[in-house]
Amino acid sequence: MQPCTMWNLCAAGKTESCELPGSEKVYLLKQDCTFFTRKEILRLHARFYELAPNMVPMDYTNDPEVRLPLQLIINMPELVENPFKERIVQAFSEDGEGNLSFNDFVDMFSVMSEMAPRELKAIYAFKIYDFNTDNFICKSDLEQTLNKLTREELEAEEVTLVCEKVIEEADMDGDGKLAFADFENMISKAPDFLSTFHIRI
Amino acid sequence: MYTVEGDMDDGYVHPLGTGAVWQRSEFNDMNHASNGESLRQRGYNARETISGPREAQYQNWMDDLSQDENKPIKEFICPMKTKREIRKKQERMLAKKTGWDSWKEEKRRSFRKFRGKTSESLKYVEVWRSSLQNIEGHFGTGIQSYFHYLRFLVLMNFVTFLLVGGFIVIPSIVFNELKLDDTSGTTTTTDSAASNISQCLGYNPNPKGLVLYYTFIMDVLMGTGFMELTYMFYGYYKNTSVNLVGFFYNVPLAYLVTTLIYFLLSLVWMVIRSVKGFKQSLVKEDSAMTNYTNKVFGEWDFCMKDPKIIKLKKSSILYELKMDLEEEEMRRIHAQRTMAQRAGIYILRIVLNFIVYSLIGAAFYCIYLATSKSQEWLKEEKVKGDFILELLVGYMPSIVITAANFILPMIFNILIGFEKYTLIWQIRHTLFRCIFLRLVSLGMLLFSLWNNITCGGNIDEANCITCGYNSDIYKCWETRIGQEMYKLMIFDFLTVLVVILLVDFPRKMLIDHCSCKPIQLWGQQEFLVPQGVLDIIYGQTVCWIGTFFCPLLPLLNTVKYTIIFYMKRLTLFSNCRPALRTFRSSSANFFFLLVLLLGLALSWVPVLYSVFVIKPSVGCGPFRGQKTIWQTIPTTVLTFPKAAEEFFGFIGSQAFVIPLFILSCTLMFYLMALSSSYGKLVNTLKDHLQMERSRTILLNQIH
Numbered sequence: 001m002q003p004c005t006m007w008n009l010c011a012a013g014k015t016e017s018c019e020l021p022g023s024e025k026v027y028l029l030k031q032d033c034t035f036f037t038r039k040e041i042l043r044l045h046a047r048f049y050e051l052a053p054n055m056v057p058m059d060y061t062n063d064p065e066v067r068l069p070l071q072l073i074i075n076m077p078e079l080v081e082n083p084f085k086e087r088i089v090q091a092f093s094e095d096g097e098g099n100l101s102f103n104d105f106v107d108m109f110s111v112m113s114e115m116a117p118r119e120l121k122a123i124y125a126f127k128i129y130d131f132n133t134d135n136f137i138c139k140s141d142l143e144q145t146l147n148k149l150t151r152e153e154l155e156a157e158e159v160t161l162v163c164e165k166v167i168e169e170a171d172m173d174g175d176g177k178l179a180f181a182d183f184e185n186m187i188s189k190a191p192d193f194l195s196t197f198h199i200r201i
Numbered sequence: 202m203y204t205v206e207g208d209m210d211d212g213y214v215h216p217l218g219t220g221a222v223w224q225r226s227e228f229n230d231m232n233h234a235s236n237g238e239s240l241r242q243r244g245y246n247a248r249e250t251i252s253g254p255r256e257a258q259y260q261n262w263m264d265d266l267s268q269d270e271n272k273p274i275k276e277f278i279c280p281m282k283t284k285r286e287i288r289k290k291q292e293r294m295l296a297k298k299t300g301w302d303s304w305k306e307e308k309r310r311s312f313r314k315f316r317g318k319t320s321e322s323l324k325y326v327e328v329w330r331s332s333l334q335n336i337e338g339h340f341g342t343g344i345q346s347y348f349h350y351l352r353f354l355v356l357m358n359f360v361t362f363l364l365v366g367g368f369i370v371i372p373s374i375v376f377n378e379l380k381l382d383d384t385s386g387t388t389t390t391t392d393s394a395a396s397n398i399s400q401c402l403g404y405n406p407n408p409k410g411l412v413l414y415y416t417f418i419m420d421v422l423m424g425t426g427f428m429e430l431t432y433m434f435y436g437y438y439k440n441t442s443v444n445l446v447g448f449f450y451n452v453p454l455a456y457l458v459t460t461l462i463y464f465l466l467s468l469v470w471m472v473i474r475s476v477k478g479f480k481q482s483l484v485k486e487d488s489a490m491t492n493y494t495n496k497v498f499g500e501w502d503f504c505m506k507d508p509k510i511i512k513l514k515k516s517s518i519l520y521e522l523k524m525d526l527e528e529e530e531m532r533r534i535h536a537q538r539t540m541a542q543r544a545g546i547y548i549l550r551i552v553l554n555f556i557v558y559s560l561i562g563a564a565f566y567c568i569y570l571a572t573s574k575s576q577e578w579l580k581e582e583k584v585k586g587d588f589i590l591e592l593l594v595g596y597m598p599s600i601v602i603t604a605a606n607f608i609l610p611m612i613f614n615i616l617i618g619f620e621k622y623t624l625i626w627q628i629r630h631t632l633f634r635c636i637f638l639r640l641v642s643l644g645m646l647l648f649s650l651w652n653n654i655t656c657g658g659n660i661d662e663a664n665c666i667t668c669g670y671n672s673d674i675y676k677c678w679e680t681r682i683g684q685e686m687y688k689l690m691i692f693d694f695l696t697v698l699v700v701i702l703l704v705d706f707p708r709k710m711l712i713d714h715c716s717c718k719p720i721q722l723w724g725q726q727e728f729l730v731p732q733g734v735l736d737i738i739y740g741q742t743v744c745w746i747g748t749f750f751c752p753l754l755p756l757l758n759t760v761k762y763t764i765i766f767y768m769k770r771l772t773l774f775s776n777c778r779p780a781l782r783t784f785r786s787s788s789a790n791f792f793f794l795l796v797l798l799l800g801l802a803l804s805w806v807p808v809l810y811s812v813f814v815i816k817p818s819v820g821c822g823p824f825r826g827q828k829t830i831w832q833t834i835p836t837t838v839l840t841f842p843k844a845a846e847e848f849f850g851f852i853g854s855q856a857f858v859i860p861l862f863i864l865s866c867t868l869m870f871y872l873m874a875l876s877s878s879y880g881k882l883v884n885t886l887k888d889h890l891q892m893e894r895s896r897t898i899l900l901n902q903i904h
Contacts (some may be wrong), residue, residue, distance in 0.1 A: 032275065084501075118275075130283075150515055153524075162493060162526070170494050175898070189491050192495065193499040195342045199503050
């Protein structure tokens, strides 16, 4: 009898035609660790597989270490038009370079789904907006964010002015840059954050 | 609990403090975990490094304070691999636990799974879920909130229809078919002479004489003629009271009680919904303090996929930031104004407000006049002979209301520019004026009707003295009110359709095919959410007022809103572009529910007034022959057993109501005091937090 792969499980919907070794347990584990249901995890795997059919295995029983490079991930239709796509993928990758394993892939969409709580999203949002990864959102990070948001059509002095205003509004300890505490405090007051910071897949 | 190394080695530092370097404790701790130790106690700390080896570059923001054993793993803040390891270890620990603990753990986990599964399956029951998601993906959450709102009203109308249909319409139909009617007899008025009764009774909506070819259409559009003799309107229902073996059903009682029930149900439903929004807006600070940060961090909708929409979103953010910077400039200039300039501006504002409210007053007078005249002219022969004229006269109130609600907001928009308010106040003032106009114009129409029906409240006037209401014009005044609401609803519906078909689509076609400058400048239709929401609130208020007099109105409203949903979605995708100024859905959601509550309160006034004060029509309806509609309840209570009768008598008496009222007031004041003290507490805590942080900076600087 052939071992059950992801395709057997979701195509047939039944398991009597195949043997269930560890793969079922793999998805079961994932289900508790993400906000997705089993069906959605299988669907995510299908999307992951589509990105690189020659690299991604169908059978995840042995938990293979397959990482897809940044370039493949940011071409997904959900991300390709997003100005922060590289930062998003880098924030969820283990090496910080943007190479995602399937674990990280599921993690990314799980945190960005609408069911993740605000605190979780705030942490990853901070990582995303911290362009130079110094654990602070400083003025240069803000300027880069602003330019990405407005297609670089704001004049330089306007950009500076807006960045100053943002720091003025959010910085609690007066060091001229935003630490995570300031960011989280500000996010808790931003009413739209929870609804805008999510990607539907 | 936390060990700190590095520069800050004095005292306790808040775990979410700035720039602290933490010590990492390894996963080994979990292996030593004994029963009942939470992850927090195992000292799960975070390490952050500026730059370092590949593994350490990944930062762990461990939120210790909320890393509970009871929290599901999916909410932990660590990479997936870590979560899976934690899960494996949890499973192993679970296997080690004995008896009560493991059973508890298992139950907790399965309950969580069950809850997840039920909420997931409930999502499939949600109507139009995919449409809403599609709209959100393309146009953002602001516009999606309009459709969300529309769907809520469709559901509410449908539930109202089920109530009304189940308890009023269907029993009436059944009793009618089974010829079980008239067990409670015909009218039994004791306070009018016999000859007078005949004048009040002459209710015959069927036209006498020549039946013209367009009568059918006219009847459908105006709710007269054959329509009056259907279950559509109040007048057709009889005061049947069926008393078979073991089965007792009193139609008038059911009619009254169902009305009260669906009003209460709507109120409770809306209050529950608005409490969610209210909580959020309480916590939220004044938007002036978070304006820029919200625009930079909270504005970008990560859901958007369409490049065109993304381009528009970027332009809209750009536009908003520019506007904000301009506002800053303007505020700075304002602050530097001299006394003379300030006085000038105040005078200007007073004058403009005077103009605005006199315009609104003029509109109200026109509506009042239109309603009275339309009632009068419909009786005239020359109007009855002409199709178009009769239609126009019949729909005159609706036309005037719609015209006022269309023209006046445009004037408001122009005038507000001269008043030199900041942007946010401009929006608020305009919105307030529009809401005031809409809801009170409806009130004016009802006032005019009331004036006609009750001869200005003066029962002793010539027309009203025989029957208690103006039986000259209104043989069945409840049906007439129902008809007016019916006409308002139809006209509103037709207006929406006409605007979509004859304005939006041609505009899009013009823009696509004609490339001349003025048309391109005019641009595509913007999908304006506030106006749309006010429209549907207005429609819903009309429905609430009308349901008592026209029981099938909720069904019509459900159908109307469903069609509007599809039409608006169609026009959104084909013709519209998102508004340049983003509609902030979260704060507005609560605000619009509040306005809807206002509409509900407004709709209670005519219904309750009719129930308690005005004498019901003698010739029609389920309450014929009674002194007031409310009389049904005391009459029914009298038929209860003695104990129940005394109980209800006590509840209705002043001895109960006044203390209850006083108690409710006291409770309300107590809650208000409690909430204000909580607010003060929150502010104090915020100040403390600020002080703590400044203190640590100062200490830092000293060292």
